[in-house]
Amino acid sequence: MSYDLTLLRQACEEYRISLSEKQEQQFIQYYELLVEWNKVMNLTGITEFEEVLVKHFADSLSIAKGLDINKIQSCIDVGTGAGFPGIPLKIAFPHLKVTLLDSLNKRLNFLNEVISQLGLEKIETVHGRAEDAAKKPEYREQYDLSVSRAVSRLASLCEYCMPYVRPGGVFVSYKAEKASEELAEAKKAIAVMGGKLQKIVDFRLCGTDMERTLLVIKKEKNTPKKYPRKAGTPTREPIL
Template identity: 75%
Template sequence: MAYDLKVLEEGCKAYKIALSEVQKEQFIRYYELLVEWNKVMNLTGITEFQEVLTKHFLDSLSIVKAVDMTKLHTCIDVGTGAGFPGIPLKIAFPHLQITLLDSLKKRLNFLDTVIEELKLEGICTVHGRAEDGARKAEHREQYDLSVSRAVSRLASLCELCMPYVKEGGYFISYKSGKAQEELTEASKAIFVLGGKLDKTEAFQLFGTDMERTLVVVEKKKKTPKQYPRKAGTPAKEPIL
């Protein structure tokens, strides 16, 4: 089947990302696997090819508006779901060492298949809750970058994601719409967990009229040992 990649190519050009033919084929195969597996499990409500290109692939890659990915080496995608943004970032930036963390084993089975089919190296899946993974020495404060496209409130996400970031690294949250209210709400959590708001990048998602915001938090000092709290607590009782 012939796929029209024009919007992906133009979007990547706007993001100053050069895709090889191999990388384009990887995005196509990822899409095919996503649709195939989505028939038997709930991975995404978006399955039309052009929509996946914009709302999943280009949205995932939009992080380049906030940070120079070529200068980062290790990244963890917390609550990766169907692999966004982690897999698109790995395809576009093969040098990245990426960890995909999710609490649902079925989703990780899908991602393991994607990794194998796309012949991706330097990427692994980890099964578990974010609160538990961040207490393990092999993950705690080991990453240049922690990312999340999860729909949780920013105050909760900070507690789930920031313990993974090493000092001098970044936690970047992908938010739909404007994030000012959530930012105000999360200001205490950011400080308590050892971070400082670096910047926010508000923009329109390429090829759409959808508003997006990237919230960039720099890790200034180690996260206190008591965080994250036990599973479920950050969502129920965020640091406010």
Template identity: 60%
Template sequence: MNNLLDFVPAFQALNITLTENQMGQFIKYYELLIEKNKVMNLTAITEFNEVVNKHFIDSLSIVKIIDMSKGIKVLDLGTGAGFPGIPLKIAFPDLDIILLDSLNKRVNFLNDVIDNLGLINITAIHGRAEEYGKKEGYREGFDICVSRAVAKLSTLAEYCIPYVKVKGSFISYKAGNVLNELEESKKAIGVFGGKVEQIKSFCLPGTDIERTLINIKKTSPTPKSYPRSGGKPNKEPII
């Protein structure tokens, strides 16, 4: 029997108190994730306790670096199986969230999760980061852009910062030590109108798994030529 009660201290360490309904939503999300994972590759982590620690609590750890309790507008770029966007929506129902992913099968799964969990003001859309990053209503349309996607920070910055309003933030979730990567990305972050405001490194509760959150503040509008198309942010990152 999957039970979140053992994890109450970990949630409380983040100043998050879940209702019975929210706990039920997390468990339902886990069940839907594991069921769909049998037919498509969503996650290599499938054991309940590991999913809670490495996906759910990890996603929510953003509260260590920014206040998520207000009804702000959030874009989760390269959301994959819905991390961090869906855990954030469950824990903070007032958030207005868009989940963006380039694989339609994943988007269909996410929409099933949204329907099954009865979530509102959250939408999963299929598209490429560089295309939506130039669309009206999306470009500089979000208070926060988050991403747990596996890519260099200089690449992620080009994809993510264009979505953020001036004075908003791009929050990047990273594993382990990121100092070299951060140093390499400083030029790119500045070009796109951002500035590193805060770096927070920690271990996931009860583990030795190192995580780092990077808060990049948007200080000026992103030049219209960014993000570049044709996969250039990945192939030819600005360094």
């Protein structure tokens, strides 16, 4: 079957990302595995090819509008789900050392199949809750970049994601709309986790009128050892 990659190519041009023929083929393979596995488990509600190109692949890669990924060496995708944004970032930037963290084993089975079929290297899946894995020395403050496309409020996400970032690194939260209210609410959480808002990048997703926001938070100092709090607490009782 032939696929039209025009929308992905346009997005990559906008983000100044250059994809080889092999990388384009990996995106197609990823799509085919996503649709195949989605028949037996709930990975995504978006399965039409062009929609996946824009709403999953191009959206995942949009972080390049806020960061020079070529200067990033290691990345953890917290609550990766079906692998967004971690796998698209790994395909587009093969130098990245990527960790995909998720609490559901069956999703990790899918991701391990994707990694195997696409021949990806320097990428691992980790089973666990964000609050628990962040306490382990092999993950805590070990990454240049922590990312999340999760729908949680920013105050909670900061506690889930920032403990993984080394001082000097960044946490980037992908948001589907302008996030001024969430930012105001998360001001204390950002500071407590050792971070400082570096930039806000508002844009429209390539070829659409869908608004997107990247919140780039720089880690300036170590996260206090008591964070993250025990499982579920950051969502139930965010630091406000």
